[in-house]
Amino acid sequence: MKNLFTLLLIALCIGVAILKGTTLSEAIPPEEKLVATVPDSSAVPHIGRIQVLNGCGAGGSAHLVAEYLRKNNFDVKNIGNADNWNYPETLVIARTGDTTIATRIAKALHTGNLVMIRTGEETQYDATVIVGPDYRERMQ
Numbered sequence: 001m002k003n004l005f006t007l008l009l010i011a012l013c014i015g016v017a018i019l020k021g022t023t024l025s026e027a028i029p030p031e032e033k034l035v036a037t038v039p040d041s042s043a044v045p046h047i048g049r050i051q052v053l054n055g056c057g058a059g060g061s062a063h064l065v066a067e068y069l070r071k072n073n074f075d076v077k078n079i080g081n082a083d084n085w086n087y088p089e090t091l092v093i094a095r096t097g098d099t100t101i102a103t104r105i106a107k108a109l110h111t112g113n114l115v116m117i118r119t120g121e122e123t124q125y126d127a128t129v130i131v132g133p134d135y136r137e138r139m140q
Helices: 002-020 061-071 100-108
Strands: 050-054 076-081 091-094 114-116 127-131
Touching: 050 061, 061 076, 061 100, 061 127, 091 100, 100 114, 100 127
Parallel strands: 050 076, 050 127, 091 114
Antiparallel strands: 091 127
């Protein structure tokens, strides 16, 4: 019964506040209000979601490039084969409108082969690296 009375009292207070055009937060002095703090997003750098695909046919090349990128603080999520093995050079593809991650990858791989390809559908990767036959010199 005591809980029911408490609930009715709270409902009555809320009803009166609504009728008066005030909110309960206005009744709290500003110095007593809790201020929510949002962590500084620059404190934890975004290291990307990277896909590395073998585009040259050399066994293990995608794994070597993926490990190189991981050592350089990138988050490689997927390793596989490209649609073909005829890519003449290593290529970095930006998958989102923000090319920051793809640009950092291109810099880490010492290549200027950076393109943006957006298909219009949501992608799970920020960038795709297609490994070409020049992959060993890209990791120096």
